[in-house]
Amino acid sequence: MSSPEIARIVHRPAAAPDDRQPLSAFYVEVESFDDAEGFGRRLREFVRAGVNASLVADFGLDAISEADIPPWTRESWESAAERYAAHRGDEEWTVQDVLFAFDPSQREWSWWDATSVFGNIVCVWVDSQGEAVYNCEELRWMMYVAGARAVVGPLLRDSGDWKQSVSLGTDGAALC
Template sequence: MSVHKFIGELERVDSSLAEGTEAPPVLATFLVTTSVGAVDYVARLRAVLSAAIRTTNQADFDSETISETLIPDWFAEVTRGSVVVGRDHVASSGSQQYVSRRGEEPWELQDWLFCFDPQLRGWAWWDVTQLSNDAVVLWVDSSGEPAFPCEEFRWLAYACGAKNVDGPLLRRLSEWRKSHQDPAT
């Protein structure tokens, strides 16, 4: 993915997009059923994603480790590979769902952070829209690719409190714009 796709990404994470924002013609979506209220889920997701982007924007990807100081403690705890049950019930539940549904082990935090290398990452954050009290759609820029490396994104979605994550599915920009006009969003 071209590094220019990441311009403005942190601003999109930290606040909702304004109507009329210039966007790619096609976005990839993930439908997430949450184990907590959608508003709480989105706050958790934005907190972790913002911290990860801030951290990795300053990271030296040729080093052995990346700083973990900005990463929320609850996410860092559950992102320890063998830790599925932590103090944060929402993160623990999401981690268990990930293991159950994906047949994968929980991610190690350093491995997860290294996936944010802009030379390797196949997606850039775009937006989130709410479908209901327990469902959201996560929108990412995949450069129009229907299949792209995104398991670290899926882990993020689960660890923040997802019961299920479906996708990616490509959708037109007009669908994203319409989702901002629907009363449930």
């Protein structure tokens, strides 16, 4: 399955979407500096499952196949719920909630990249078509499942800031 978004999940994008249009950024605190790369890899793998669903799933059905959901997500779902609730409230997402949020007729963002900021801080970049406010709670939930301790954003940032950053989790071995 191929799409420009899948390509950006697996590999660092070659260029910003449009130098005049900002990207949306989330600043993510992970447990330690040596977990930043693993967080980037896990988040890319989880987002890829959602993007795959957006390409092939029938969103008119009652359930979407969970076959692409990485097995490690089940192990971290409960601890993610605790961290998410501490920052956003008690709403807990199910796997089906996450997958249905990738309905192409409703999703308001597309994956761009995950980059290193400093130490245990990661920046997750998405293309929100320059919108400062948009529906992205499924992405925030996915960040917590992938290992985020705290998430701040979204904040609009100049795409030049992304260009100067180093991508995380793009080795592609487990993602291809």
